[in-house]
Amino acid sequence: MTTVTAYQGEPGSNSAIAAEALYPGGTRLPCRTFEQAMDAVTQGVADVAVIPVDNSAAGRVADVHHLLPESGLSIVAEYFLPIRFALMAPSGTSPAQLETVRSHVHALGQCRKVLRDGGWRTLVSDDTAGAAREVAELGDARHGALAPPAAAAQYGLDILLDGVEDEHDNTTRFIVLSRQAVHPGVGDGPMVTSLFFTVRNIPSALYKALGGFSSNAVNITKIESYQMGAGLHASRFYIEIDGHAEEPRVALALEELAFFSSEVRNLGVYPAHPHRLVSRGA
Structure with missing residues (x-):
């Protein structure tokens, strides 16, 4: 199917x-x-x-x-x-002819060096391939785009410069x-668990809520906070942890998290991608 x-x-x-x-x-x-x-x-x-x-x-x-x-x-x-970015433009264009380069805001931020060296003005597009399409529709040698190399073939553009991302390990x-959660087994290999939680509005709630991860040797690989509306509301947190939610040590950590939180929502348990393990030297 x-x-x-x-x-x-x-x-x-x-x-x-x-x-x-x-x-x-x-x-x-x-x-x-x-x-x-x-x-x-x-x-x-x-x-x-x-x-x-x-x-x-x-x-x-x-x-x-x-x-x-x-x-x-x-x-x-x-x-x-x-992530690989190329500078592309209508057929026959040279970099010296360019005046404006457009792309998604994240792509522009990831290719600052080539933009600075070229001295080009920038325009923000909804996405990288959309920027390539816009340049192809304009057909004007003054306008170029930063997009994945595949977008040049997709929209009939020439690649002027390839590999222009600032960091070549850019990922x-x-x-x-x-709609349906997966339910991998506890012993099915390295897993990641993603959660949202909101701490109770009491002193040191976040410190206490996260204490169970430390005492149970559960690695938190990401934590981000999000304010919910205006005013002095309790913050919502997104975290990712190494391990399966049903492993005993992880379950104990989550039990302590729940005790000091007004809401805990499990967003999924899923296999860790090989890149995650390689990047840590695992």
Whole structure:
């Protein structure tokens, strides 16, 4: 059965590349926003959504973690994609002719050196492949785009400079969202558990809530805070931990977390991607 995969962006984008790597030969459903991609899964139009959550150079992707708790979807997999950017323009263009380069805001931030050296003005597009399409439609040698090399072939552009990302170990982490949670076994290999929680409004609540991870030797690999509305409301936290939620030591840590929290929501237990283990020297 063919998997229908929703993603934010256009054909040729990094999200499209990640979707193809995860579900080769499947049906793609490009969406304008992350929310639309998630809604496609919620409504049954797509089977899964492939969503970027953070980049090694640019940090977390805005909005995604705000959308996750209310989506009702579960994280079932993760994928790390090496990011490569090329400077592209209409056929026959030289870098000296360029005046403006457009791309997604994260891509512009990940290619600052080449932009600075070229002295070009920048314009923000909805996504990298969309920037390539816009440049192809303009057909003007004064306008170029930063996008994955695949986008040049997709939209008939010439690659002027390849490998222009500032950091050549630049990597984006994607998560796969599904209506149905997966239930891997405790002994099925290295696992990651993702959670949202809101601490009780008492002194030292966060310190106490996280104490169980330390005392049970559970590694927290990510923690991020999100303010809920205006005013002095308790913060919501997103965390990722090494291990399966049903492992005894992890279960004990989660029990202590729940005691000092007004809400704990398990977003998914899923296999750790090999890149995660290699990057730690595991």
